Amino acid sequence: MFSRIGYALRETWASFRRNLTLTAAAILTSAVSLLLVGTTFLIQRAFENLLVQWRGDVEMIVFVRSDASAEQIGLIDSVLRSAPTIIDVNKLAYLNKTESYEEAKRIFVGDPVTLSLLSPESIPTQFKVVPLSDDPQLVRSLSDQYRTLPGVEAVALAEDEFEVISTLSNFIRVVTLVMSLVLLAVAVGLIWNTIRTAMFARRREIEVMKLVGATNWFIRVPFMLEGLLQGLLGGVVSCGGLWALNSAWTNGVAGFKPGTGISSLIVPSSYLTSVMLILLGIGAVVGAVGSAIAATRFLDV
Amino acid sequence: MIRLENVTKIYGSETVAVRDASFDIPKGQFVFLVGPSGSGKSTLLRLINRQEQPERGDVWVAGRNINDLPASRVPILRRSMGNVFQDYKLLLNKTVFENVAFSLEVIGKPRHVIERQVPAVLELVGLADKQGRFPEQLSGGEQQRVSIARAFVNRPLILLADEPTGNLDPTTSEGIMGLLDKINETGTTVVMATHDHRVVNAMRRRVIQMDHGVIVRDQERGVYE
Numbered sequence: 064m065f066s067r068i069g070y071a072l073r074e075t076w077a078s079f080r081r082n083l084t085l086t087a088a089a090i091l092t093s094a095v096s097l098l099l100v101g102t103t104f105l106i107q108r109a110f111e112n113l114l115v116q117w118r119g120d121v122e123m124i125v126f127v128r129s130d131a132s133a134e135q136i137g138l139i140d141s142v143l144r145s146a147p148t149i150i151d152v153n154k155l156a157y158l159n160k161t162e163s164y165e166e167a168k169r170i171f172v173g174d175p176v177t178l179s180l181l182s183p184e185s186i187p188t189q190f191k192v193v194p195l196s197d198d199p200q201l202v203r204s205l206s207d208q209y210r211t212l213p214g215v216e217a218v219a220l221a222e223d224e225f226e227v228i229s230t231l232s233n234f235i236r237v238v239t240l241v242m243s244l245v246l247l248a249v250a251v252g253l254i255w256n257t258i259r260t261a262m263f264a265r266r267r268e269i270e271v272m273k274l275v276g277a278t279n280w281f282i283r284v285p286f287m288l289e290g291l292l293q294g295l296l297g298g299v300v301s302c303g304g305l306w307a308l309n310s311a312w313t314n315g316v317a318g319f320k321p322g323t324g325i326s327s328l329i330v331p332s333s334y335l336t337s338v339m340l341i342l343l344g345i346g347a348v349v350g351a352v353g354s355a356i357a358a359t360r361f362l363d364v
Numbered sequence: 365m366i367r368l369e370n371v372t373k374i375y376g377s378e379t380v381a382v383r384d385a386s387f388d389i390p391k392g393q394f395v396f397l398v399g400p401s402g403s404g405k406s407t408l409l410r411l412i413n414r415q416e417q418p419e420r421g422d423v424w425v426a427g428r429n430i431n432d433l434p435a436s437r438v439p440i441l442r443r444s445m446g447n448v449f450q451d452y453k454l455l456l457n458k459t460v461f462e463n464v465a466f467s468l469e470v471i472g473k474p475r476h477v478i479e480r481q482v483p484a485v486l487e488l489v490g491l492a493d494k495q496g497r498f499p500e501q502l503s504g505g506e507q508q509r510v511s512i513a514r515a516f517v518n519r520p521l522i523l524l525a526d527e528p529t530g531n532l533d534p535t536t537s538e539g540i541m542g543l544l545d546k547i548n549e550t551g552t553t554v555v556m557a558t559h560d561h562r563v564v565n566a567m568r569r570r571v572i573q574m575d576h577g578v579i580v581r582d583q584e585r586g587v588y589e
Contacts, residue, residue: 267455268466270453271453271455271466272466273439273442274442274453275443275447275466275471276440276441276443276470277439277470277471278436279435279439281470282470
C-alpha cells in the first residue's frame with residue numbers, strides 16, 4: 064500500500080517537472096480565471112452593501128426623524144396606506160432603530176467616520192415603500208407630498224440614487240462572469256493538454272504497465288494528481304491575487320470622501336476567506352476532473 | 365492452459381487476421397507459431413493476452429473464457445502472463461534492475477519482494493553483473509535477456525514471445541532460445557511466434573503454421589518447412 068502511494072507521488076512529481084512550460088501555462092490560466100471568478104463574487108457582495116437598503120423592489124424610502132413621536136409615525140403609516148392603488152401595502156415595511164442601525168453598519172462598512180456619528184438612538188427610522196405603479200412621475204409626486212408630513216426627515220427615491228449603480232453592477236457582474244467562464248474553459252483545455260502530453264511522453268511506459276497487469280486506476284492516479292496539483296496551485300495563486308486586489312481596493316476606498324457611496328463597496332474578510340476556499344475547491348475539482356477525463360480517453364487508445 | 369475455439373478476428377470491416385482458428389495448448393508445452401509476415405501470428409498472441417477480442421469464437425486461458433472477462437479483471441489475467449517482443453520494449457531511462465523491478469512495482473509488490481526477486485531473475489538470465497547499466501549500454505541479445513527477465517520475474521504461467529530473435533544474429537538467438545527453453549522447463553507454457561527457420565528446426569517442438577490467417581498445420585515435434 065505504501066509503495067503504491069509512494070509510486071504515485073514520485074510519478075506525479077517527475078511528470079510535473081518534465082512539462083514545466085505547459086504546466087506553468089495551465090496553472091497561470093486557471094489562476095487568472097479563478098481570480099476573475101473570485102472578483103465577481105467580491106464585486107457582487109460589495110454592491111450588495113450599497114444596494115441593501117433597496118432590496119426587494121423598494122423604490123422609495125421615507126426617513127423618519129429619530130425624535131418623532133409614536134403618533135407622528137402612526138400618521139405617516141396611515142398616509143402611506145391611504146394610497147393602496149399606487150403603493151403595495153402588503154410589502155410596506157417599517158424598520159425600527161435597531162434594524163436601521165444594522166443596515167447602516169453594512170452601508171458604511173468602509174466609512175467608519177460616518178458610522179461613528181450614528182448610534183441606535185440617534186438614527187432615523189424608515190419606511191420602505193414598494194410601488195405598484197410603473198409610472199415614475201406618480202411615485203415622485205407622492206414623495207413630494209410625504210416630505211411635508213410632520214416627523215419626516217427626508218424621502219429618498221431609488222430612481223435618483225441607485226439606477227446607475229444597479230446598472231453598473233449588473234454590467235460588471237455579467238462581464239466578469241462571462242470572462243471567467245471562458246478562461247475557466249481555457250484552463251480545463253490547457254490542463255487536459257498537459258496531461259495528454261505527459262501521457263504521450265510516457266506511452267511506452269504505459270504500454271508496458273498495461274502488459275504486466277497494472278490496473279487502469281494505478282496508471283491513471285498519478286496523472287489525476289498532476290491535474291489536481293495544477294488546479295490547486297492555480298487556486299493558490301488566484302487567492303494571493305484576490306487578497307492583494309482586495310487589500311489595495313479597501314485601502315483606496317478609505318481615501319474617498321465619506322458619503323459618496325464608494326465607501327460601501329467593501330467586503331468583510333470572513334467573506335473573502337470563504338471565497339478563497341471556494342476558489343481552491345473549484346481549482347482542485349477542475350484539475351482532477353479534466354485530467355481524469357484526459358487520462359481515461361488516452362488510456363484506451 | 366490455452367484453448368482457442370473457432371476464433372475469427374477481423375480488423376476494420378474486411379481484413380481477416382485470423383479465420384476459424386482452433387487449438388489446445390496444455391500446461392508446460394513449448395509451441396512455435398510460424399508463417400510469413402501478416403499471416404496472423406501476432407494477432408493470435410494479442411488474442412491470448414486480450415489486447416484484442418475476437419469477432420467470433422472463444423479464447424480460454426487457465427480454464428477461463430477470457431472473452432467474458434470484465435475490463436476490470438484484465439490486469440489480473442495479464443499478471444499470469446509474460447510478454448517478450450522483437451523490439452524489447454525496455455524503458456530507456458531506467459536501469460536493467462529498474463526495468464525488471466518496474467513490472468513488479470506497478471502491480472503493487474512490496475519493496476522486499478522486489479529486492480529478492482529481481483536479482484534472482486537477473487542471475488537466471490545471466491545479467492547479474494549488469495544490473496546498473498542502461499539498455500543503450502547493452503547489446504541486442506542482452507537487452508532481450510532483460511526483457512525476458514522482466515516477463516518472467518513474476519513467475520507467470522504463460523510466456524508469450526513475438527519474434528524474440530527477430531533482431532538478433534544466429535549465435536545470440538541460440539542463447540535466447542536456450543533461456544526460453546530453461547524457462548519452459550520450470551513449467552511455464554511458452555508460445556513463440558517466429559519466422560526464424562533455424563531456431564524452429566533446432567528445437568523440434570510443436571509447430572502451428574499460419575497462412576493468411578488460417579492454421580494450415582499443427583504438428584508435434586515439427587520443423588519450419
